[in-house]
Amino acid sequence: MTTNTGAAQPISQEELVHAIQSATSEVFTTMLNLDVAPGEVFVEKEEAVPSSGVVSLIGLAGSWVGSGSLACSAACAAKLASALLMTPYTAIDEDVLDAVAELTNMIIGNVKTALESRLGAMGLSTPTVIYGRNFQTRSGGNQEWTVVPFALGEDQMFVQMCIAPCRDSIKKITRTGFPVPHLLPT
Amino acid sequence: MLDVLIVDDSAAIRKILQRVLRQTEIPIGTVYEAGDGVEALETLRRQAIGLVLSDINMPNMDGLEFLTKMREEHDWQGIPVLMVSTEGTQAKVLEAVERGASGYVRKPFTAEQIKEKLVGLI
Numbered sequence: 001m002t003t004n005t006g007a008a009q010p011i012s013q014e015e016l017v018h019a020i021q022s023a024t025s026e027v028f029t030t031m032l033n034l035d036v037a038p039g040e041v042f043v044e045k046e047e048a049v050p051s052s053g054v055v056s057l058i059g060l061a062g063s064w065v066g067s068g069s070l071a072c073s074a075a076c077a078a079k080l081a082s083a084l085l086m087t088p089y090t091a092i093d094e095d096v097l098d099a100v101a102e103l104t105n106m107i108i109g110n111v112k113t114a115l116e117s118r119l120g121a122m123g124l125s126t127p128t129v130i131y132g133r134n135f136q137t138r139s140g141g142n143q144e145w146t147v148v149p150f151a152l153g154e155d156q157m158f159v160q161m162c163i164a165p166c167r168d169s170i171k172k173i174t175r176t177g178f179p180v181p182h183l184l185p186t
Numbered sequence: 187m188l189d190v191l192i193v194d195d196s197a198a199i200r201k202i203l204q205r206v207l208r209q210t211e212i213p214i215g216t217v218y219e220a221g222d223g224v225e226a227l228e229t230l231r232r233q234a235i236g237l238v239l240s241d242i243n244m245p246n247m248d249g250l251e252f253l254t255k256m257r258e259e260h261d262w263q264g265i266p267v268l269m270v271s272t273e274g275t276q277a278k279v280l281e282a283v284e285r286g287a288s289g290y291v292r293k294p295f296t297a298e299q300i301k302e303k304l305v306g307l308i
Contacts, residue, residue: 030294031202085201095198102196106293109243109272116275124243124272126195 066163223252
């Protein structure tokens with residue numbers, strides 16, 4: 001299985017899933033002292049997000065471009081922040097959002113490091129965190145998201161990525177991690 | 187007492203590192219925080235910092251550029267700098283060392299890993 005449609009890719013779906021599972025387990029074990037149980041992986045055309053809760057997005061750019069995200073309920077986000085900061089949180093506030101952003105940075109950052117030996121150097125953007133109720137997200141283009149659910153006790157968290165070769169013939173590495181818009185005149 | 191500067195755009199990481207610093211046997215004085223390399227350089231100009239812990243991926247000025255500029259200043263060349271970053275490739279670690287990093291810890295980290303590195307630097 002390959003990570004995207006088209007020509008053969010240097011990494012397989014299984015390798016990407018393994019990188020996500022390993023990075024998430026390492027971050028949770030090391031920084032939060034929490035065990036996470038990976039669930040059944042699936043592929044979505046659209047990013048799998050809850051209708052309410054917290055979504056943290058981070059971009060990658062280099063010879064390969066894409067995005068990674070962490071999504072969970074507000075209650076789960078508060079638990080994650082409590083474990084990371086060793087301070088009790090029961091509702092979303094700035095500390096909780098920052099904690100979720102940093103967890104995303106560490107997980108996707110470690111996935112990036114694992115993939116770079118095969119895909120080449122990639123830049124990582126600053127995470128963006130969205131929270132609220134009754135929202136949806138959409139990604140541009142025809143991208144597939146590899147979604148890895150994780151069970152955290154009664155809660156569930158999704159770590160997901162979409163990644164594909166950069167379509168530009170000239171390799172461009174943008175510092176922010178988001179791909180150069182192809183619609184802009186060169 | 188050692189005054190310390192923590193440089194990271196994540197408030198969560200700054201909190202965690204401050205907590206770890208207070209758990210060491212190193213006599214820590216005031217802990218200053220900066221969200222990027224620009225703020226960090228401004229703090230270095232105003233305060234007598236004895237130790238720096240810095241991330242790499244930050245907006246405005248990343249940790250490697252901050253490190254280079256820091257080492258260009260004669261008065262700051264002897265200050266130990268521990269890099270704490272998700273960037274984990276050997277190339278990135280070598281680049282940090284070449285630019286003047288005194289040590290390197292990859293995120294995620296345990297408190298023990300940070301303490302062990304700090305004891306070796308102080």
